[in-house]
Amino acid sequence: MNEFRALRVEQDADGQIGAHIRHLKPDQLPAGEVLIRVSHSSVNYKDALAATGTGRIMHKLPMTGGIDLAGIVLESDNPTVIPGSAVLVTGQGLGERHDGGYAELARVPADWALPLPANLDAHAVMALGTAGFTAGLSLLRMEQMGQTPEHGPIAVTGATGGVGSASIALFAAAGYEVHAITGKTDEGPRLRELGAQEILLRSEIDFGRRPLESAIWGGAVDSAGGELLTWLTRTTKPWGNIAACGLVGGTDLHTTVMPFILRGVNLLGIATPDCPRTLREQVWARLAACFDDRRLALITAGDVTLDQLPTVFRQLIDGQARGRYVVVL
Ligand SMILES: NC(=O)c1ccc[n+]([C@@H]2O[C@H](COP(=O)([O-])OP(=O)(O)OC[C@H]3O[C@@H](n4cnc5c(N)ncnc54)[C@H](OP(=O)(O)O)[C@@H]3O)[C@@H](O)[C@H]2O)c1
Incomplete structure (x- = not known):
């Protein structure tokens, strides 16, 4: 991929914080051992705070939003993460200190990437996020x-x-x-x-x-x-x-x-972003044991694209969210 789409949070000329779709090149990604083709992300209250400027979440601007992502590993410099495998990342500073999941490509440290739990696919793990x-x-x-x-x-x-x-x-x-x-x-x-x-x-x-x-x-x-x-x-x-x-x-x-x-x-x-890896694995195993298709459907509000995110952010800030939105890239 020579170019990819990302929802970038920027400070606009009038000083306001806004989120815009931009086309980036892979060499603009942050450092990390693992390159991921992101297929899904999710929408959390923190994402809405960050992208609307309602809360000071991002440590620098511009930055790609999205504190969660799931996708397929394209390249890896670490033997524990295999190219072609399906992985998820939640928290860890994604969308806060490090470009996040609202992009077709992401590069992250190997330790952040967890394999998907056995019975959950990328859409399901992002319905949870x-x-x-x-x-x-x-x-x-x-x-x-x-x-x-x-x-x-x-x-x-x-x-x-x-x-x-x-x-x-x-x-x-x-x-x-x-x-x-x-x-x-x-x-x-x-x-x-x-x-x-x-x-x-x-x-x-x-x-x-x-x-x-x-x-x-x-x-x-x-x-x-x-x-x-x-x-x-x-x-x-x-x-x-x-x-x-x-x-x-x-x-x-x-x-x-x-x-x-x-x-x-x-x-x-409860502080999720920097939760230790062993605990993260235990939590995902517990979630995977509970969330069958019926329960996942009940917590899911629907699928959205990057372009629809600004409307969804507003809903969350206004306290009108009903369940979880999955972002499909
Ligand atoms: N500690 C962590 O690591 C961590 C991780 C994830 C989320 N969070 C935090 O958890 C909170 C919820 O996140 P979320 O992603 O679930 O957000 P969300 O999907 O937007 O849900 C928030 C819900 O809170 C209720 N609410 C809205 N205004 C309220 C008010 N003034 N008083 C009481 N309840 C109100 C609404 O539900 P009802 O209408 O049903 O009351 C709303 O749908 C956020 O503050 C988020 O930052 C923290």
């Missing part, structure tokens, strides 16, 4: 801290979004009773089909004021931060685990030490 990986890492970390279904229901915030949808399916498949917390009034049927047993509307929650409210949750996966995460710390049962993943509702956390010293609640930080 970083959002699915976040759900998987949350489950693993909570179980490492002793979480079991007997502990009580798992609250999932941002339920209709990427992390939320994948978490509902994953925790339900693992035997947990899942309660979906959403801002949308019309998504009940899909959330139930994903595995949610109860649905709570965000607008109808009584957050209370006390440092400890009645204990409801065995644990939680939280995409929201802010008021919702604060409330979760005050309503989680003794020894329950909360996986703190996101910030769509805010970055503040106004709680007290009471949930931690009186109930032994664990607030687990």
Whole structure:
């Protein structure tokens, strides 16, 4: 390939951040041992923050967006990654410090490339992408801290979004009773089909004021931060685990030490980008065991092209995402 298409995030002449399709040459790719013909990528909230300039995600501009990719290895200078093999990369600084997956070609360090799990193809791993990986890492970390279904229901915030949808399916498949917390009034049927047993509307929650409210949750996966995460710390049962993943509702956390010293609640930080390789492999194995075609279809909003991405980014920033978009290159 002498030239390839990429969605580049740039600072425009008026100072605004914008995303544009550009034609690049392979020698413009960053350094790395593995050259990949990217076939699929995905859309995460972080991608939308980066490409719209809503968040300062990229360490330099211009840069190719996309924190996830899947494709076929074209060239490799490392014997552990074989040309012709199918690989995936999530996080690792893709689309932040290193040109990302919104391009027909990518070059990455060999350690970033994982083989596709046995029963998932490139489309399927990108239907999951970083959002699915976040759900998987949350489950693993909570179980490492002793979480079991007997502990009580798992609250999932941002339920209709990427992390939320994948978490509902994953925790339900693992035997947990899942309660979906959403801002949308019309998504009940899909959330139930994903595995949610109860649905709570965000607008109808009584957050209370006390440092400890009645204990409801065995644990939680939280995409929201802010008021919702604060409330979760005050309503989680003794020894329950909360996986703190996101910030769509805010970055503040106004709680007290009471949930931690009186109930032994664990607030687990979920940071996917630099997750160690052995843990990444465990998470993907867990995801592959759970996500059959039916569950993948339920979390997937649809396929999009590079040209359609700006519209999709806007949807995510406006909190209107319903599941995951797969980018087909
Ligand atoms: N820590 C990590 O490594 C990691 C990895 C992946 C993602 N994240 C973070 O996780 C969050 C979710 O990512 P995503 O890709 O799933 O995004 P997404 O697909 O855009 O989903 C976000 C969902 O959050 C809900 N929401 C929107 N505004 C909200 C508000 N003000 N308060 C509470 N909920 C609100 C909406 O669902 P409902 O209408 O159903 O409530 C929305 O669909 C983001 O903050 C992202 O940066 C972190």
